[in-house]
């Protein structure tokens with residue numbers, strides 16, 4: 001499979017920090033608790049830069065579609081107890097996780113696939129497990145709209161990103177049987193971190 005992030009991977013973290021400072025890292029780490037007691041599944045984790053400081057407490061699985069990103073993550077998180085995998089994660093009821101991190105990856109799915117993906121993930125979760133999502137939501141100011149459109153154009157050109165919009169995460173998670181536990185917002189709600197759990201709880 002073609003590595004769509006091979007061109008972006010070497011300077012992805014630099015660009016993110018240039019545009020957003022530490023905002024994305026803050027949101028991706030906001031809800032982290034009791035890490036040393038949890039088995040974590042990270043899908044589309046990118047270069048793993050933002051998890052370096054607490055990597056010794058990280059155990060579980062790290063899945064990436066990009067060989068370039070995965071190779072950077074393996075170096076950045078070499079002291080973690082994560083196992084690293086190239087390709088599509090497949091849910092398996094015999095391999096369950098306490099928390100699943102889905103940061104800035106779900107917008108790579110068309111709506112129908114997103115729903116199926118989230119429903120499938122439930123097989124990898126215990127009743128007490130949570131999904132930790134950080135992502136862009138609809139921009140709330142003209143300035144944010146311009147940056148958002150520029151980013152989309154950039155990713156569409158370099159990574160063959162397919163969507164021209166932001167998925168409706170609230171609807172997608174609710175339809176897949178989840179309820180929201182908590183949320184934190186930055187930049188007027190344009191960027192949010194959310195915790196989701198099974199609605200059956």
Ligand SMILES: C[S@@+](CC[C@H](N)C(=O)[O-])C[C@H]1O[C@@H](n2cnc3c(N)ncnc32)[C@H](O)[C@@H]1O
Nearest residue numbers: 043044045046063064065066069103104105108
């Ligand atoms: C925009 S980057 C975000 C990286 C990282 N999560 C972050 O917060 O900076 C999206 C990443 O998701 C990966 N990706 C996209 N779809 C994926 C999938 N189905 N499974 C695993 N990785 C995926 C891409 O290769 C890319 O590294």
